[in-house]
Amino acid sequence: RGRLSRATSSRMSELPMRVQGNRMSTAYTTPQSKKPSFGKLSIPKPQSVTSERRTSFFGARTSGASMPRNSTMSGFGGTEKIKDSRPLHDKSFVQQCIRQLHEFLAEHGYPGTLSTKTLQSPSTKEFVKMFEFIYRQLDPSFEMPNSKVEEEVPAILKALRYPFVLSKCSMYSVGAPHTWPQALGALVWLIDNVKIKWSLSKQELLFSDFCEDGDNMEDGAGYNKLFLDYTAETYSKFMRGGDTYDYEDDTFITKLKKFYDVDESSLSVMEEKHRILSEQLERLEKESQTDRLMTKRMERMKLQTDLKQLQNYRSSLESFKTNLENKDSELNNELENAASHLDALKHERNELQQQLQNQKFTPADVERINREKRELEQTISGLTKSLEDAEQHKWNEEIALAKVKEKAELKVSEYNKLARKLKLIPMSAENACGRDFEIRPFDCASGTMVQQKTQIQMLLTKLISDVEEENTRLANMKLTLEESSEQVNSNILDKSNDLKQLREQIRKLDEQLDCEMQELAREEEDWAGEMKSAENHQKLLEKKVNYGYDEAVQQLKAAQQQYHLVLQETNEERRTVANNLASVFTAAADHLSVTEKCLEDLHCRVQRVCSKAVEEDQAAVTKLRETLKSFVPKANSL
Secondary structure: OHHHHHHHHHHHHOOOOOOOOOOOOOOOOOOOOOOOOOOOOOOOOOOOOOOOOOOEOOEOOOOOOOOOOOOOOOOOOOOOOOOOOOOOOOHHHHHHHHHHHHHHHHHOOOOOOOOHHHHHOOOHHHHHHHHHHHHHOOOOOOOOOOOOHHHHHHHHHHHOOOOOOOOOHHHOOOOOOOOHHHHHHHHHHHHHHHHHHHHHHHOOOOOHHHHOOHHHOOOOHHHHHHHHHHHHHHHHHHHOOOOOOHHHHHHHHHHHHHHHOOOHHHHHHHHHHHHHHHHHHHHHHHHOOHHHHHHHHHHHHHHHHHHHHHHHHHHHHHHHHHHHHHHHHHHHHHHHHHHHHHHHHHHHHHHHHHHHHHOOOOHHHHHHHHHHHHHHHHHHHHHHHHHHHHHHHHHHHHHHHHHHHHHHHHHHHHHHHHHHHOOOOOOOOOOOOOOOOOOOOOOOOHHHHHHHHHHHHHHHHHHHHHHHHHHHHHHHHOOOOHHHHHHHHHHHHHHHHHHHHHHHHHHHHHHHHHHHHHHHHHHHHHHHHHHHHHHHHHHHHHHHHHHHHHHHHHHHHHHHHHHHHHHHHHHHHHHHHHHHHHHHHHHHHHHHHHHHHHHHHHHHHHHHHHHHHHHHHHHHHHHHHHHHHHHHHHHHHO
């Protein structure tokens, strides 16, 4: 049914009808299960699976100057080199591309290990794995060859019309700082192509009815001839002005029946069988739970992985909580000690205040003592602040030292891990040859560390020399493999450069650690000198306070003797002041009575003026009302 309906409805998709007409019946069917397609003649047959090189929807992946120009994603023609306008040497842009690559690989189930540190400078093997995983999103049947990968990847990018050049030499050291941004840009461009393909596959394409079931296309030359004749006749009639093709449709169906030997008597039986089989197929599809079971299994595996990660995170949180509890207990002990010390100081201060209250001083002595006390308090507060700043600086330096030590321990652990991978640790390892290549932690003495470092460097140097001799011997044995030997030599050169860089970084870190230790020792000596000078100053101030106290006692005795004389003079002055105040109060009372009388007269005058003004205002208001009354009738008459 679908065969004839599609064959006869192909005219409807060419041009709209000028006149409405009845289409031919679609009740006829053929016993074949394959369906013709409108675009059959323009679609080539798929290549054989056993072909040497597979193709994707982007077109053939060929390398060299004879690369085809009919790729679906082709947007850059010719062989002209285009300058890359992306800021690939900008660190922020590179980090953004790394995050985009990490998110894409993590979301789509990348089988390898993923970490931001790995993506900062991956090896050639890891780059090839990521490239193969991304390209399989475009061509699921793609398989990366085992040899000449450095030629295959640029050829694939060139076949996909990658607008920029990724050289063959850059594939030998992908993780280098000068080549990794270009390779990263190529991966991000490939990811964008994958997203474009997915977005296009989700859209409804033109003639989608004819693109369904692409595997069930007609292969017979006879059918092609019949369909071409039918199309030519209907199109010729359409060009002459016709819009109905009943005769051509009947003729085409008759020829199809003869071509496929259709038995009309078995059509009803075939339709019934088709209906029964369709119902069985729908029932089986509903009952099938294989896909759901696989989905649930995948979800269970993901949940188990998440559970392991959460358990690891919980264990790390528990260890962190234990450390915090230990620090909290230490801080509580220090706080209790400080509180007890503060209580003792408060008690001593109360005793001193009580003693000070019991003493008898003049106001001048009290002011002088308070001034000296304030000066001493300011000095003490300044010294306390400087001491706190020094302690804070010391704490910061200790934290920085701990971070540097932690980084150094991390480097040591990375070295030991690498040595284990290279089978150099323990002494019984395959490549150790009974020698100890392990670097111990930093708890031992510096002399032992230097000796251990020198010994390990000598052993590593000897091991490197042995490896180089072995490589030389193997190179002499395999002179025929020149291309492979060049690759190995280039890789060894890159690794030696990386090793030199790591050694230079370790030397710089050691120098920086020594400088920081010397600076910390100098600062501790400065702090000790400042503390000693502060203690000397405190002792000097205590001597001055005691000396001032003796002088104050002597001055108090002299002041008591002068007190009686001053008291007599004060009594006489008090009597004089009382007489003067009495005379002043009498004059003020007389002035107040005179002022009150003047105010009363002024008040009476103001009241008289206000009454006159109110009467005048009332007369004016009366006149305005009369004028209004006379104006209203005139306005109404108008």
